[in-house]
Amino acid sequence: MARAATTSDVFNAIAEPRRRQILVLLRSGEMPVTELARELDLPQPGASKHLRVLREVGLVRERRSGKQRLYGIDARGLRSVHEWTGGFEQFWNESFDRLDAYVQELKQEREES
């Protein structure tokens, strides 16, 4: 069966565990491909291939620094993933999670006093 192109779909791109690993590594800062390959214990061409997919869907950006190319996370690319879950609603759902936890704390304090 034909597969949706990973290069055009953020969801497909992050379905691959190695690529999610790359995103986590890049959260701590920019890295050259050599360092990424070492961290992932992958041959460099393999790491490059994953980076290319992540760049094509807009999750990773590339920057030249002297002779090096540095790769960093591009949070804007996560927008479609995020929109799928709903920004405003998620904001409030998470606030309500915290409200719930906090009210439970309050309730316990009041019961104890």
Place this chain on the structure above:
Amino acid sequence: MDSTASSSMSETAEREIVIARRIDAPRELVFEAFTEVRHLSRWWGPDGFTTTTRAFEFRVGGVWDFVMRGPDGTDYPEWISWTEIVAPERIVMLHGEHADDPDAFESVLTFEPEGEATRVEMVTVFPTAQLRDEAIEKFGAIEGGTQTLGSLAAYVERDLREGAEG
């Protein structure tokens, strides 16, 4: 979705967002968590967000002027003004970025007892469908830059740990 809200929703459905939650605590207590800054600052905003309050006066016409800071250090100005307060049932507030913000929108919070628990519902009606979409985008951007990455990381880390163990 709440069936009682559906009749009025048909006119405003394109401009509103409804979020509801059941909280296992008495209504008075849940309501109280919305009325004092020492409470609000403990839960307002997603995980990892903090608030710094410049002014706070919980009364009709009063204002909560504060800055919300995301986990990545980005500051978001916030401005809340209450237009209706009926303890412990209902709070109506205007939500913008600053005083007289023309894009401010209104949220109606209702607190209904459900046995020993409370159902909190927040109905936010935006002046236009476009402003609603912009708010989704704005809050989406706030979260997109921080929280979504955090969730993604948590997911990936769990995934990796399970992978390593399994």
